[in-house]
Amino acid sequence: MELQLALDLVNIPEAIQLVKEVEDHIDIVEIGTPVVINEGLHAVKAMKEAFPNLKVLADLKIMDAAGYEVMKASEAGADIITILATAEDESIKGAVEEAKKQGKKILVDMIAVKDLAARAKELDAMGVDYICVHTGYDLQAIGKNSFEDLQTIKGVVKSAKTAIAGGIKLETLSEAIKAQPDLIIVGGGITGQADKRGAAAKMQQMMKEETAAIVH
Numbered sequence: 301m302e303l304q305l306a307l308d309l310v311n312i313p314e315a316i317q318l319v320k321e322v323e324d325h326i327d328i329v330e331i332g333t334p335v336v337i338n339e340g341l342h343a344v345k346a347m348k349e350a351f352p353n354l355k356v357l358a359d360l361k362i363m364d365a366a367g368y369e370v371m372k373a374s375e376a377g378a379d380i381i382t383i384l385a386t387a388e389d390e391s392i393k394g395a396v397e398e399a400k401k402q403g404k405k406i407l408v409d410m411i412a413v414k415d416l417a418a419r420a421k422e423l424d425a426m427g428v429d430y431i432c433v434h435t436g437y438d439l440q441a442i443g444k445n446s447f448e449d450l451q452t453i454k455g456v457v458k459s460a461k462t463a464i465a466g467g468i469k470l471e472t473l474s475e476a477i478k479a480q481p482d483l484i485i486v487g488g489g490i491t492g493q494a495d496k497r498g499a500a501a502k503m504q505q506m507m508k509e510e511t512a513a514i515v516h
């Protein structure tokens with residue numbers, strides 16, 4: 301199980317400073333959608349140059365022109381690129397094909413999908429690398445989360461890795477670990493803490509220990 305740090309509300313220097321604090325305790329660093337909107341793919345390039353040993357995810361939330369956008373993010377140094385599950389199948393297939401050509405991975409964001417099981421099955425058959433249930437900021441604000449959704453996709457996905465994102469904090473992390481996704485994505489649960497390094501370290505430790513307890 302891997303831990304991804306999502307950076308959404310920072311500029312490039314702040315993002316790099318933050319990752320310096322927590323780099324030993326995360327597997328993937330995400331350049332969040334708001335950062336890509338503010339700074340462009342330069343943010344992906346700067347992060348990869350600063351931390352060549354960390355995997356970098358570009359949260360582009362692609363909806364169209366998928367092959368082209370995956371190519372540009374790959375050129376900037378992204379290892380994983382996101383596309384929305386609600387995109388056309390042609391776009392999903394285009395993203396997967398280009399990512400394969402570039403040696404990169406595609407994570408599909410299930411935000412706003414109504415029939416999660418049906419769409420997850422289709423995406424799995426299209427060869428995507430990760431399928432991620434996600435409660436975005438606007439639904440987090442009305443008290444929603446994705447823990448049940450994770451169980452739903454875990455029940456149907458056979459090949460892709462599974463992931464969860466959206467409002468996960470130290471207090472709710474165990475709920476996510478229980479369903480054993482391959483990837484847990486945390487933004488504010490780390491970046492909003494005074495001791496960011498401590499929060500990331502504790503999360504990494506919980507993921508390891510609680511997974512070991514489930515497996516044995």
Ligand SMILES: O=C([C@H](O)CO)[C@H](O)[C@H](O)COP(=O)(O)O
Nearest residue numbers: 306332333466467468486487488
């Ligand atoms: O994808 C995200 C959101 O749509 C804003 O871009 C966040 O990165 C994701 O929700 C994780 O962040 P937290 O919810 O703060 O954990």
